[in-house]
Amino acid sequence: MSGNVTFTMIKPQAVADGKMGKIIDKIIEGGFKIKALKYTRLSKEQAMKFYAVHKERPFYGSLVDFMTSGPIVAAILEKDDAVAAYRKYIGSTNPADAEPGTIRALYATSLEKNAVHGSDSDDNAIIEGNFFFSEFERA
Ligand code: ATP
């Protein structure tokens, strides 16, 4: 059975480009309910931990530098089949392959600077949500 929550981040490039409000609007328009929301900045240690699954990949160092380069927005989202629904809604990792109208097609500027993160499994959605939010920070 699929879960009903996912976790997202609006990445530093999209925040710096002034797209934070537009992306939050688009998330809500897509029928995702915001359960928790935070504007913050990742430390290097936090970014390394968040992306630890990629630590052997050649882009890991660059990704950590990018993700700590400015403020991000973190959110827990709720919808039926949230993980798959949100990954479809944001589009492919590489914006060149993202469906027109998806968040990455609209706001990404490169494969690395691809506007938003979306959890890739129900288990990771829970782990990532817990990484950023206490119970008190959820509505
Ligand atoms: P995310 O986890 O951010 O939602 P994703 O699940 O679509 O993205 P992953 O394979 O988990 O893609 O990669 C994590 C992030 O690492 C990507 O979103 C992108 O920012 C960056 N990335 C992935 N592949 C590359 C690459 N080949 N070169 C540079 N950056 C990359």
Ligand code: MG
């Ligand atoms: Mg991923």
